[in-house]
Amino acid sequence: MPTPSIEVDRLTKRYGHRPVVQNLSFTVNPGEVYALVGPNGAGKTTVIRLVAGLAFPSEGTVRMLGVDPHHEPGVRRRLGAVVEAPAAFYPYLSGRGNLRLHGRLAGGVPEQRIQEVLDMMELGNAAERRVGVYSLGMRQRLGVAAAMLMRPEVLILDEPASGMDPLSLHLVHAVLRDAAAGGTAVLLSTHHLDEVVAYCTRVAILEEGRLIDEVNLLDRRERYRVVVEEPHRARALLETQPWVRHAAVRGPDVVFIPSEAEAVGRVTGLLAEAGLRVFELTRDIFDLRGYYRERIASERPTHGGATDRIADEPVPPAQGGGAP
């Protein structure tokens, strides 16, 4: 097990007597993209600020790269973060000027690296313009550029997609994915569940400051669904195979996780040999939106459902969502 880059242990934050984060624990490992999702007011931004060291916990601990960022601010040399939406900059300085300032505060950064991150976020042409005239999306991209400036080991982003057009969004996703592939631990909060499914490793669902569920999206992406005669017998058979990590019956289907992607091709042969007719074998696409809606609704029995802007959007037809 790698040493977690971020360790949050029984974190509680109260303003007066009102708890906004309650007994929250999670870890983010190097190379992971960990998403916090939840309705407005669920406590996502507070968690981001607590982890980044901008706010103090009422109870519990936050450790970043093994140390408490409040006691050892030097650890922030290895942190990149955007905690404002839109990202905050000095409006009278140019994009490049702001990045230079960030570099100075972080202990110095070569001019070449500033140009690299500007190019990476496609801001090379706007580098000399005052940030005051940047669009919302440009400021957000500059925020990601500033966060990436010091080649961080930990990236913390609050609503990185806020105000971005689809192309900028795609760019930011690609940058975050690459950063994670390079070993950076990424913690982000978002309302965009599609982006979460697209590239996050794990997702925490928050409601009223509590962690009500944590979903491992890597496992979910590797799931397959087989529509078969006698699903219980098929499940029992699959479970005995060394190349199947897990199998479960879900209604008329059997959902399984192969230990390697190539193993999927062996399933139809195995079941046919056992005399079981296979009607369909497909990847089990995880419907995070539906799952999220169900989980939030289950936490609000009296309200009968979530009131969040995501949850209010039409839910696509079920594609086998929910855990097996």
Add this chain to the structure above:
Amino acid sequence: MEAGKVARLGSVRFSLILLILFPLLWAYAPGIYKVYGLYLVSAYQVPALSLLSSMQFLLPLLVAISAAELLGIEIANGTLQTVLLRPVSRSQWLLSKLMVVTLYPFVILAVFGLVSLLAGAPYGYGSFVGGTGLGQSGLLGQGTMSAGQAFGEVARAYLVAGYSLVPVALLALLFTVVFMNAAGGALATLSVLIFMKLLVVFPALDPYLLTTQLNAYAKPVGNLGWVVALIALYAAAFAAAAVVLFERKDF
């Protein structure tokens, strides 16, 4: 870096405009005799007139507004969080602000004094019969005063006035940390100064009040020891409180 930020503050530009206009208007205002009972005879008397009419309200207010804005604008723009996410300790960053607001009263008083002297040009810069209004003998003086003596009195008075405004600037910064916005910081400072002024009904408290020390510029040099110590005490207390609160603040 912080000094550059001060120069860009709207309140600083506004203050400078006022402090440039003020002596230019006052030096030739028709009601000066009626209000202050004096006829100006020397350029060195204009700085006294400027301080007399602004030290109790206008200058503390302008200093408080700019000091509060220096931190308040970082809070409003969100750049405070951006800076605190870098490997800079909170107290280290606030100390740079504290240093700038400590120097700020001296800078604006230097401008104010210089413009006041320039505004008095038609009255002449030579020796004159009377006083600068900033020394022991007031505006009437004791015979003829040389230009050098007069300039010395003006410079000393402006230095002391700047010094006595330092706690006001630090108090504004402290209240901005408390209320997390510039308007709250400036108005709370103003309220405290008004409250202190009302405490003159307790004569025993009077020597200890910050508002009393705002008149220290007119005191003779020999009596300044106590004033310097008291103002330093106020400044240190406000600065320390600001750092302690800032260290524990949630952003």
